[in-house]
Amino acid sequence: LVINSSLVTREPKRKDVTVVKVAATDIANEMGNVRVANMVALGAVIGSTGVVTAESLLEALRKNLPAHRQNLLPLNKEAIEKGRDAVKK
Template sequence: MQQEFIFAGFGGQGVLLMGQLLAHAAMDEGKKVSWIPSYGPEMRGGTANCTVIVSDREIGSPVASRPSCVVAMNLPSLDKFEEAVKPGGVLVINSSLATREPKRQDVTIVKVAATQVANELGNARVANMVALGAVVEVTGVVTPNGLLEALRKNLPAHRQNLLPLNKEAIEKGRSAAQK
């Protein structure tokens, strides 16, 4: 089985990290993975997205023109990628920043107030982990424990103190996706 993801948002929202962590978790679980970042012209505040493909078999192309899941962390990302989701796929929306209703009727819509939840946790920078928790819950692409282990292994030494906060953010995202 192959699942294709696009994570999209403003630079600084951690969308590339979301893709990297998913890719690492999938590799650790024995799956084949492709990860491709895409940056806008600015570092922070510009657009950023990445494509992640997770498969049980060799990946023929790293391009995901009809991804099975899109994560839109802001309104411009929702506007740009909503139509790309394949019918029957999943659209995860950060409803804190992408406030319009989605147009699609043929995909599963998962609204998670990721930025609001992150602010309630005391750190707006974990909104990406809230959204990633929702993705894992809805798609089952990797196990929750696999994601947490990938986070632990890939968080730099000077950021290991943020592990409990990130874990809580992931759990809040999983819970939000269940509703």
């Protein structure tokens, strides 16, 4: 369970899940674009689970983003890396 600790302060009641907290909104705001909070959270998922690599995620974005959105790849990459690094500390 990934919790955006910028917005959620309550602790989950369930004890049968792994909880990963990341200040996704705060990190995205520091980057100057709150819209990448989802990518920060996704970075936290890959940083805490290793389910995929950041490189494979970025490759999937490259292949699936429309041409007029390809300019967002560097920002998304930075957000993913910051989310990943935030949970690896």
